[in-house]
Amino acid sequence: MTVSRALNAPGKVTPETLARVRTAVDALGYVPNAMASGLRMARARMVAALLPTLVGPVFQELVESLAESLKRSGYQLMIGQAGYDAAQEEELIKTIIQRRPDGIVLVGLVSSPGARNALLASRIPVVETWDFTDHPIDMLVGFSHGAIGASVAQFLHDRGHRHVAIITANDARAQARTAAFMERSKALGAQSAQCFLTTAPSTVGAGRKGLATLLQTAPEITGVFCSSDSLALGALIEAQHQGRRVPQQLAIVGLGDQSFAQDAQPALTTVRLDGTRIGALAAELMIARAEGRPVAEPVVDVGFHMVVRDST
Amino acid sequence: MTVSRALNAPGKVTPETLARVRTAVDALGYVPNAMASGLRMARARMVAALLPTLVGPVFQELVESLAESLKRSGYQLMIGQAGYDAAQEEELIKTIIQRRPDGIVLVGLVSSPGARNALLASRIPVVETWDFTDHPIDMLVGFSHGAIGASVAQFLHDRGHRHVAIITANDARAQARTAAFMERSKALGAQSAQCFLTTAPSTVGAGRKGLATLLQTAPEITGVFCSSDSLALGALIEAQHQGRRVPQQLAIVGLGDQSFAQDAQPALTTVRLDGTRIGALAAELMIARAEGRPVAEPVVDVGFHMVVRDST
DNA sequence: TTGTACGCGTTATCAC
DNA sequence: GTGATAACGCGTACAA
Numbered sequence: 001m002t003v004s005r006a007l008n009a010p011g012k013v014t015p016e017t018l019a020r021v022r023t024a025v026d027a028l029g030y031v032p033n034a035m036a037s038g039l040r041m042a043r044a045r046m047v048a049a050l051l052p053t054l055v056g057p058v059f060q061e062l063v064e065s066l067a068e069s070l071k072r073s074g075y076q077l078m079i080g081q082a083g084y085d086a087a088q089e090e091e092l093i094k095t096i097i098q099r100r101p102d103g104i105v106l107v108g109l110v111s112s113p114g115a116r117n118a119l120l121a122s123r124i125p126v127v128e129t130w131d132f133t134d135h136p137i138d139m140l141v142g143f144s145h146g147a148i149g150a151s152v153a154q155f156l157h158d159r160g161h162r163h164v165a166i167i168t169a170n171d172a173r174a175q176a177r178t179a180a181f182m183e184r185s186k187a188l189g190a191q192s193a194q195c196f197l198t199t200a201p202s203t204v205g206a207g208r209k210g211l212a213t214l215l216q217t218a219p220e221i222t223g224v225f226c227s228s229d230s231l232a233l234g235a236l237i238e239a240q241h242q243g244r245r246v247p248q249q250l251a252i253v254g255l256g257d258q259s260f261a262q263d264a265q266p267a268l269t270t271v272r273l274d275g276t277r278i279g280a281l282a283a284e285l286m287i288a289r290a291e292g293r294p295v296a297e298p299v300v301d302v303g304f305h306m307v308v309r310d311s312t
Numbered sequence: 313m314t315v316s317r318a319l320n321a322p323g324k325v326t327p328e329t330l331a332r333v334r335t336a337v338d339a340l341g342y343v344p345n346a347m348a349s350g351l352r353m354a355r356a357r358m359v360a361a362l363l364p365t366l367v368g369p370v371f372q373e374l375v376e377s378l379a380e381s382l383k384r385s386g387y388q389l390m391i392g393q394a395g396y397d398a399a400q401e402e403e404l405i406k407t408i409i410q411r412r413p414d415g416i417v418l419v420g421l422v423s424s425p426g427a428r429n430a431l432l433a434s435r436i437p438v439v440e441t442w443d444f445t446d447h448p449i450d451m452l453v454g455f456s457h458g459a460i461g462a463s464v465a466q467f468l469h470d471r472g473h474r475h476v477a478i479i480t481a482n483d484a485r486a487q488a489r490t491a492a493f494m495e496r497s498k499a500l501g502a503q504s505a506q507c508f509l510t511t512a513p514s515t516v517g518a519g520r521k522g523l524a525t526l527l528q529t530a531p532e533i534t535g536v537f538c539s540s541d542s543l544a545l546g547a548l549i550e551a552q553h554q555g556r557r558v559p560q561q562l563a564i565v566g567l568g569d570q571s572f573a574q575d576a577q578p579a580l581t582t583v584r585l586d587g588t589r590i591g592a593l594a595a596e597l598m599i600a601r602a603e604g605r606p607v608a609e610p611v612v613d614v615g616f617h618m619v620v621r622d623s624t
Numbered sequence: 625t626t627g628t629a630c631g632c633g634t635t636a637t638c639a640c
Numbered sequence: 641g642t643g644a645t646a647a648c649g650c651g652t653a654c655a656a
Contacts, residue, residue, distance in 0.1 A: 031434065035356065035412060037650055056369075079391045203575070263546060351648050
């Protein structure tokens with residue numbers, strides 16, 4: 001007990017005792033056991049995050065910012081990769097709940113009812129991110145993918161493009177962007193809104209292949225929305241390879257504003273998503289909830305904005 | 313006790329009891345507490361990994377493969393970001409040891425003696441990765457950065473380049489590559505081996521800026537080793553921007569064989585590092601050690617190999 | 625200021 | 641096949 005006090009509240013023991021404890025700690029190589037502490041206190045001082053993938057630059061800002069903010073408040077971050085598969089997600093969530101983290105940050109909305117129920121039953125604070133809904137499990141920091149698709153369609157139309165297309169993956173969020181993009185284009189009277197779904201992950205190679213296929217089936221297009229910057233870079237390379245000048249003959253819009261977007265030649269027009277802000281806000285909500293403070297605004301739409309550069 | 317058996321060894325209870333337990337579990341929403349279990353068993357069923365950074369594509373294959381392999385054996389992965397700073401690393405290692413993970417995977421060698429001692433005293437299995445030394449703390453799966461620098465210098469020399477340069481970051485591993493590259497170039501009688509250290513992280517932008525600076529101070533160079541594929545892509549873009557033809561007037565070699573390397577135009581010559589293999593091997597060693605099985609080969613050099621494409 | 629008793633939730637062990 | 645007991649290491653509550 002005296003050791004526990006000496007380490008956690010040094011002011012509550014005499015300097016002499018403190019010194020004796022410290023000497024013994026050093027001599028024995030004593031390290032407090034966080035599992036025992038967590039069990040006793042019913043607080044793990046740890047927050048779990050669940051991502052679809054760690055591969056690809058998309059969520060890196062978010063994770064880095066989340067980890068940094070949590071560390072500053074004395075929480076560790078535990079990361080799980082769920083893939084884009086609902087069954088795997090559910091299993092991983094249940095494993096995570098067993099560890100009794102002080103909070104769970106999810107990248108994306110929870111799809112399966114099983115996972116949703118497990119989270120609700122656990123009474124652990126949850127922040128969903130990187131998407132938007134009016135009915136989150138608990139808290140939410142994100143943006144609307146449908147709004148992005150519509151905005152880009154509007155942007156291309158405003159620039160005079162009447163034959164547009166989208167190159168995209170086919171996960172749920174990508175589908176929301178695609179549907180909104182197609183719908184807005186149609187509403188604006190764009191002559192054609194080709195849609196090409198790559199099955200591969202969002203790589204530069206997929207972008208090249210995507211644009212190549214697109215230019216064969218619909219050579220009349222003058223504007224393309226690529227639903228990640230990697231895809232956009234691939235499309236840019238393929239366009240240059242085929243002798244189509246960007247932006248004169250083909251306008252390209254990316255998504256994510258990865259650091260390379262501004263260094264491409266021409267620099268990529270893209271949609272900026274503020275992963276750093278999302279991570280910091282998610283951490284803030286999480287910590288407030290974990291420490292019993294009230295959360296003023298548990299649902300935050302951080303939005304997005306277009307960054308217009310030279311590829312359009 | 314019967315519940316514990318029903319959940320962990322269903323064969324040891326009667327089907328009837330099992331059914332009663334399962335009903336109660338569902339009705340009450342019971343979820344086993346992994347902290348209590350870990351405390352009692354002295355096994356957390358968790359492995360911690362420490363990375364310099366999650367940003368950038370460099371370690372993604374490794375982490376993904378590590379997480380996947382561990383999950384298959386029933387271990388969770390906890391990730392910590394240490395930055396490239398020794399003090400921060402030491403602090404993080406001590407925090408991690410408090411959680412009593414079954415193993416610790418380090419990306420990079422441990423530099424500070426304090427961290428080294430803490431790890432040794434903890435008696436937790438440790439795998440260092442992504443580098444090589446003959447005296448690891450415990451186990452090691454990696455490759456020699458010096459050997460990479462020398463190999464690339466040799467490769468460029470064999471291709472007839474007599475004025476070569478390196479564009480690189482300046483962390484410890486980058487310095488090892490740079491020193492070996494310079495030394496081998498000199499030994500081979502290359503007329504000049506310019507060295508340019510970017511202070512920024514290894515981004516496409518840094519690669520562009522690096523090459524631009526280099527071409528001003530040493531326009532005679534015909535071969536450049538960029539110590540990441542992102543830098544190489546930046547150099548490629550800058551070369552094309554300045555009208556230098558690649559590979560005819562300037563040969564570019566990258567490092568990492570990221571997926572975009574093969575999709576650049578021209579496709580990038582690079583050095584392949586098998587992150588997936590390193591992750592899988594590290595997990596294998598870790599699990600064997602954690603479960604008390606002997607580890608035949610605790611120090612593995614997985615090497616690397618040049619992937620020659622069109623940029624040289 | 626320091627020390628004692630107890631309980632957090634789990635599982636190894638032994639008795640029934 | 642099932643249940644009782646104890647112990648993992650910590651911190652709260654209270655006694656000295």
